[in-house]
Amino acid sequence: MEKQEYLDLYYQMVMIRLLEEQAAQLYQQGKIGGFLHLYIGQEAVSTGLISVREPRDRVITAYRDHGVAINCGIPATEVMAELLGKATGCSQGKGGSMHMADVKKNFWGGHAIVGAHLPIASGLALGDKYAGNDNVTICMFGDGATNIGYFHEALNLSKVWNLRVLWVCENNQYGMGTAVERASAVSEIRQKAEGYCIPNSRVDGMDILAVRQAASQAFEFIRKESTPYFLEIMTYRYRGHSMGDPERYRASEEVRKWQENDAIGIYARHLLDDKIASQEELDQLDALVEAEVAEAVRFAEESPEPAPEALYEHIYVDQQFGIIT
Amino acid sequence: MARITMREAISQALWEEMERDPSVFILGEEVGVWGGTYAVTKGFYDHFGPDRVRDTPIAEAAIIGATIGAALTGLRPVAELMTINFAFSAMDHIVNEAAKLHYMFSGQFVMPMVIRAVGGGGRQLGATHSQTPDAVFAHFPGLVVVAPGTPEDAKGMLKSAIRSSDPVLFIEHATLYQVRGEVPEGDNLVPLGKSKIQRPGSDVTIITYSKMLEISTKAADQLAKEGIEAEIVDLRSLRPLDMDPVIASFKKTNRAVVVEEGWRSYGVGSEVVARIYEQAFDYVDTPVRRVAQKEVPLPYNRNLEQMALPQVDDVIRAVKEVL
Ligand SMILES: Cc1ncc(C[n+]2csc(CCOP(=O)(O)OP(=O)(O)O)c2C)c(N)n1
Ligand SMILES: [Mg+2]
Secondary structure (H helix, E strand, O other): OOHHHHHHHHHHHHHHHHHHHHHHHHHHOOOOOOOOOOOOOOHHHHHHHHHOOOOOOEEEEEOOOHHHHHHOOOOHHHHHHHHOOOOOOOOOOOOOOOOOOEHHHOEEEEEOOOOOHHHHHHHHHHHHHHHOOOOOEEEEEEOHHHHOHHHHHHHHHHHHOOOOEEEEEEEOOEEOOEEHHHHOOOOOOHHHHHOOOOOEEEEEOOOHHHHHHHHHHHHHHHHHHOOOEEEEEEOOOOOOOOOOOOOOOOOHHHHHHHHHOOHHHHHHHHHHHOOOOOHHHHHHHHHHHHHHHHHHHHHHHHOOOOOHHHHHOOOOOOHHHOOOO | OEEEEHHHHHHHHHHHHHHHOOOEEEEEOOOOOOOOOOOOOOOHHHHHOOOOEEEOOOOHHHHHHHHHHHHHOOOEEEEEEOOHHHHHHHHHHHHHHHOOHHHHOOOOOOOOOEEEEEEOOOOOOOHHHOOOOHHHHHOOOOOEEEOOOOHHHHHHHHHHHHHOOOOEEEEEEOOOOOOEEEEOOOOOOOOOOOOEEEEOOOOEEEEEOOHHHHHHHHHHHHHHHOOOOEEEEEOOEEEOOOOHHHHHHHHHHOOEEEEEEEEOOOOHHHHHHHHHHHHHHHHOOOOOEEEEEOOOOOOOOHHHHHHHOOOHHHHHHHHHHHO
């Protein structure tokens, strides 16, 4: 890996963290509405994964999607503008936190119904199979999502039809307030993939280089064998499920323990220890991200609200299907 | 009489019924340790224990399917769907099982069960999390579908729902939980399937329910200042639909507006208007108006979302159009 690539991974993870910390503040100020699910703690997962995809590979995820949006190349300005519901946001203010997408960047969205995007991932991969290419669809979801029927139907289909899907379970130990063992018959979630004869492995999601390595191997395997692969990535969210989570289900001690093993911290130490980057360089990147986040907030706040006409845009492609006012 | 919130009213109904009848139990996502996403079951887990306050996996089909099965054995489960939008993940069990089994097996199967589900828009939750699909469920014979708009009705109707031998979908509105109202102390049952005049008036009949009762009441307050007296009929139940108070009121006012939060096409208003025309055609002075959500999936942006939802001014305008 080139030095610049190493630094870029650091930059992206810090960008996600600072952008979301800022978003949390804007939420408290009432500038962001609805639900806001922060990715803080899990940055290494999507940053690592998406860093090894080809631009032609598709990405689809759940509602915890800001980090994925950044990793797929949506500018911080557009992510922030979407959070504020502005016309300049990546979904033009109609989607909000849970529904970001940029099809030009092959990011097929944040989806807010738990598990519902998994069969859609199978369909995206079916499209690529039909076209005869070897593109991969990366489908990310939580541990909790593996308990809904959609998960099982989608995995089965992907295997039966030999679809190129990389199934990625982000096991952050909880689905809302429910610990994995309280909701899932198997606590090692990758075992569920065994049930569908889908090759699988488990990897430490606090180690971005391990995530990258596991992901590249998975990509290679999927492309060559024309078959799905399942990665379980162990991670942790530091913040509540969404804003306003009373967090009665876990001890603050547990959170603190994970924070001591923070992915960004581990990676920074690795860069320094292996003399890949100097502290000064990392500080410069931190400052750059800070400035970019500030600019994203300024951009979002100064951006226009969607025009009233936008309410009736995009109901149908075919205009003659009409508008009922 | 105590002045309590809708949340407290619903919570009290559940608590009292669980104390009264050991066959009543609760299941759903985050109902236990978390205390309910809308804090309705806060404190229940500690008091009633994990067997009677069951946290479930995220598996709506299994939640409703298991609710049906448990009810068939004579238990009285109260399932909570975190939001009514997730009822679609359990649609087969709601419409093809719960609504059918009693009839299809000629009465052998009895399902004393309640599904509590939170619906409604206005909180910037985006298109998938803001729906008011009440009419969809009211379409199916075999289901009882209720959606109270006051704390008194919420408490009394939930108690009736839990004691009913039929599957009841009990729809709560996410923005009504803080609303306060007088609720009689003790075991006050409010019947299912009965509409009610919530506000007497003589000039026009407003037919509404749930959140739109609040909006319609505000509209009626403003209209009263202009000397227009609106009579408000709260449907409370969508199936069975009790038209008697509606027709009686309409025969008096000859004018009506139906206000619902869901989409107008194939909606609650469609049904109510059709029945007014069927049952009181000779009393129609002007076409009945419908106020409903603009026919778009609800957007996240606050202004756009508010544009799409029925507002007090929309009700006032519609009333003036029928006068
Ligand atoms: C079908 C459905 N049921 C319930 C919900 C409410 N809900 C949103 S996120 C969530 C927890 C999901 O947990 P997990 O899959 O582990 O993802 P995480 O939030 O931990 O990233 C629940 C229950 C939903 N959005 N969709
Ligand atoms: Mg999780």
